[in-house]
Every structure is written in C-alpha cells, then in structure tokens.
Amino acid sequence: MNAMRPETEAELAETVAGLNGPVCIAGGGTRGVVGAEPELSTAGLSGITLYEPGALTLVARAGTPVAEIEAALDGEGQQLAFEPMDHRGLLGTTGEPTIGGVVAANISGSRRIQAGACRDFLLGVRYVDGLGQVIKNGGRVMKNVTGYDLVKLVAGSWGTLGVLSEVSLKVLPKPETQATLAVSADDVGTAVDLMSTALRSPYEVSGAAYDPKDRQAFLRIEGFADSVAYRASRLSEILGNECTELEESRKRWADLRDVRAFHDLEGDVWRLSVKPGDALVIADRIEAGRTLLDWGGGLIWALVPKGTDLRARLGAFEGHASLVRADAHTMDEFGRFQPENHQVRALTRAIRLKFDPRSVFNPGLMG
Numbered sequence: 001m002n003a004m005r006p007e008t009e010a011e012l013a014e015t016v017a018g019l020n021g022p023v024c025i026a027g028g029g030t031r032g033v034v035g036a037e038p039e040l041s042t043a044g045l046s047g048i049t050l051y052e053p054g055a056l057t058l059v060a061r062a063g064t065p066v067a068e069i070e071a072a073l074d075g076e077g078q079q080l081a082f083e084p085m086d087h088r089g090l091l092g093t094t095g096e097p098t099i100g101g102v103v104a105a106n107i108s109g110s111r112r113i114q115a116g117a118c119r120d121f122l123l124g125v126r127y128v129d130g131l132g133q134v135i136k137n138g139g140r141v142m143k144n145v146t147g148y149d150l151v152k153l154v155a156g157s158w159g160t161l162g163v164l165s166e167v168s169l170k171v172l173p174k175p176e177t178q179a180t181l182a183v184s185a186d187d188v189g190t191a192v193d194l195m196s197t198a199l200r201s202p203y204e205v206s207g208a209a210y211d212p213k214d215r216q217a218f219l220r221i222e223g224f225a226d227s228v229a230y231r232a233s234r235l236s237e238i239l240g241n242e243c244t245e246l247e248e249s250r251k252r253w254a255d256l257r258d259v260r261a262f263h264d265l266e267g268d269v270w271r272l273s274v275k276p277g278d279a280l281v282i283a284d285r286i287e288a289g290r291t292l293l294d295w296g297g298g299l300i301w302a303l304v305p306k307g308t309d310l311r312a313r314l315g316a317f318e319g320h321a322s323l324v325r326a327d328a329h330t331m332d333e334f335g336r337f338q339p340e341n342h343q344v345r346a347l348t349r350a351i352r353l354k355f356d357p358r359s360v361f362n363p364g365l366m367g
Contacts, residue, residue: 003039009126009134009165012045016163017132022363025159027063027101032091032325033158033365042100045165048072056171057123062100062164069099073171081172082118083109083253089263091325100164106156109257110207110220113199113295119155121170127154127162130356138168153351159362161355175222178206179232180249183217183239185210189280191217192297194239196276199296201238203231209256210293212283218246220253261292262303269325270310272300275318285314309334337366 004023006012024035027042043063050059053076060069066084073079084107086097101107103125108117124138137150154161185191191210198205198219207220219239221231232245246252255261262269267289274282276297283291289304304310307330311321320338323331340348348366352359 003041005041005044007044009045009128012042012163012165013128013132013134015040015132016128016130016360019358019360022360025104025163025362027098027104028065029095030091030093030097031087031101031105032093033362035362035364037363040163042163042165043098045100046098049166050168051076053078053171057168058171059124059166059168060099061166062098062103064099065096066099066102067096074174077174078171079174080121080169081111081115082107082121083111083257084118085109086258087324090259090269099167099169103155103167104157104159104164110209110253110294113208113298114204114206115172117155119152122151122155122167123170124168125151125154125164126166127164129162130358130360134165135162158365160352160366162361175224177225177228178220178222178249178253179228180207180246180252181219181221181232181236181239182246183219184215185217186215187280188212188283188291188293188297191293192276192279195219195296198235198239201235203235205235207253207256208294208296210297211261212291212293213261218252218256220249256292256294259292259301262290262301265290265303266306267303268306268308268310268323268330270302270304271322271324272302272314273319273322274298274300278317278319282314282317282319286310287313306330311338 004015006015022037023040024037026039045061045063047064048058048060048069051072058069070080084102087093102118103122106118126134126136129135183194185194194217195208195210199208203221205219206222210217219235221228272282279293279297279300282300286302286304289302292301302310311334314321322338323334323336
C-alpha cells in the first residue's frame with residue numbers, strides 16, 4: 001500500500017477518521033522507524049505559517065524541513081536554541097528532518113544542558129487524535145500559553161498519542177561567536193569532574209562533551225566576541241590540564257551533536273541517559289565498545305558489537321537505555337526504548353487509550 005500523504009490538516013483528520021487499522025506515522029523518514037503497517041506521512045503538511053522575529057516566535061506545519069526553518073531564522077540572526085540532531089549519518093537514512101519529527105521525538109542537542117530541551121521551547125501544538133479530531137493546545141506566542149499542558153506530553157511521545165499538524169516554537173538570538181576549549185582528560189571520571197567544574201562556573205558553558213578515544217573534554221562558550229574571549233581565558237586558568245582553544249568550533253559541535261565519530265563504524269548504537277556522577281561506572285560496564293559523552297556526562301552514546309544486550313550488561317541504574325541503531329531482529333528482540341515498570345506501563349497505556357482509543361498510531365513502538 002502506498003503511503004498516505006495528506007496535504008492539509010483537514011485532510012489529515014479525514015484520513016485518520018477513516019482508518020481501518022494501524023498506521024506507522026512518518027515525517028522525513030530520517031530516524032529509521034519502520035513498521036509492517038501502512039505509512040501515514042506528514043511530509044505534505046509543510047510551510048512556515050507565522051514568524052515574528054520581534055516576538056521570538058515561529059509557527060510551522062509539522063512536515064516543514066528543519067533546514068527551511070533554520071534558514072529563515074538565520075536570516076534574522078536567530079536559531080533553534082536546542083540545536084536538534086541530524087540522524088541521517090548515524091542511521092544511514094535519507095530524506096529531510098522535519099520539525100514535527102523533532103518535536104515528536106523531543107530531539108535536543110548539546111546545548112540542552114544550558115538552554116533546555118526541545119519541549120522547553122514548544123509553545124503550542126495542533127494534532128489529530130486517534131478519532132480524527134483536531135486538538136489544539138498552548139498558543140502561538142508566549143503570553144497565550146494557557147490551559148492543560150498537553151504540549152509537553154506530546155513532545156517525545158513519538159507519534160503514539162496523535163499526529164502533529166502544526167507546532168509553535170520559541171526561538172532565540174544566535175550568538176555572535178563561540179569558542180571551544182579542549183581539556184586533556186585521561187579517563188571518564190576526570191572528564192566528568194572537569195566538565196562539572198566548568199558547568200558550575202559563572203562563565204556560561206553551553207556545551208560539555210568528552211571523547212575517550214581522544215582523551216579530551218570539549219567545552220563551548222558562546223556570546224559576544226569580547227565576552228567569549230574573556231570567559232574562555234578565565235575558564236582556561238581555572239581548569240589548567242593542557243587547556244587549548246580549538247578552531248572550527250561550530251563544526252566540532254555539529255559533529256558531536258550528530259555523533260559523527262560513529263558514522264562509518266560497524267555495530268549497534270545505544271543512547272544512555274544517566275546521572276553525570278554515574279557516568280564512570282556506566283562507562284566501565286559497557287566494556288567492549290566505544291563511547292562518547294555529552295551533557296556533562298549525562299548522555300552517553302555507546303557503540304557495541306551487533307546483537308549486544310547492553311541493558312542486561314549494564315544492570316540496574318538510574319536512567320534509561322534506548323537502542324538507536326541495530327538490525328530489525330535486534331530491535332525486535334531488545335526493543336527501542338527502556339522497558340517500563342508495571343505501574344508506569346499501566347499509566348502509559350491508560351494515557352494512550354485516551355488519545356488513541358482505537359490503537360491506530362505506531363502500535364508497539366513504545367510498549
């Protein structure tokens with residue numbers, strides 16, 4: 001069956017209302033989520049419908065390419081502060097990342113530790129529920145965001161609660177310049193201590209990552225040129241440890257955001273959300289494999305041999321492990337997301353039934 005590709009919100013609602021069975025919701029098709037069900041694509045719902053630079057707000061249909069939004073913002077010296085990751089290189093997918101896909105998966109990059117996640121910049125959403133009803137929540141500008149906060153519930157739900165048709169976002173000014181400091185660190189424990197020191201400092205670090213292969217922690221400072229120069233100098237004095245300033249700072253953080261180090265390597269890729277203080281213990285449990293740390297140690301990317309049950313290897317820990325890249329058999333065997341305990345699973349199912357009583361949206365994707 002060919003993909004269903006509505007061109008308007010009304011057509012989307014009509015399509016959902018007329019479904020006779022489950023569908024797999026897709027945006028730009030860049031995150032490797034596939035199913036046996038027919039595909040319902042939001043790619044036809046495209047275009048920026050409102051952009052008010054002075055109010056720091058932008059409204060776009062769900063299928064709008066992220067690149068189109070970033071180009072419009074760049075023209076006004078603004079940006080999506082949560083710097084969404086581009087998964088194509090890591091997953092070997094094609095297509096165009098869409099803003100609806102970013103919101104549905106709450107995709108957030110290295111600046112999350114300072115600016116917040118995608119959901120923190122989401123002002124409002126429009127979506128179609130499992131009965132084909134158009135639901136609106138939140139507003140188009142910050143002062144109009146009222147009512148029940150379904151916005152944050154929908155963000156990160158991976159299309160299991162509804163099909164997004166439009167999103168409203170807060171945007172921020174783009175920094176004039178940035179600098180990246182590279183600090184020598186022989187192990188994860190040392191790196192986490194250095195990153196924690198930098199993040200606690202008054203010098204407004206907007207990125208803190210560590211590559212164990214290079215044995216270097218990377219720290220980003222952004223803002224006006226004079227301020228960046230001063231803060232980078234002061235932070236270098238505090239940290240010591242062969243602290244040097246890198247050129248091509250923007251490329252460095254694009255590579256870290258997109259996990260460029262794993263793009264051409266064989267193996268399964270896992271994404272671990274942990275307490276930064278636990279990063280050393282978790283990294284040691286990973287054993288055979290390669291790691292990359294972001295968010296000051298709170299995010300660990302792990303590359304392991306194909307078919308590795310990393311959750312079993314890690315055992316119990318405070319956090320969760322998501323399987324990002326693997327073959328279909330491994331994905332079916334271990335599941336994409338961390339299994340929920342009985343109480344949370346019951347709550348999740350109850351919420352899904354309220355939004356999608358016919359269970360037509362992405363069945364099996366999130367339990």
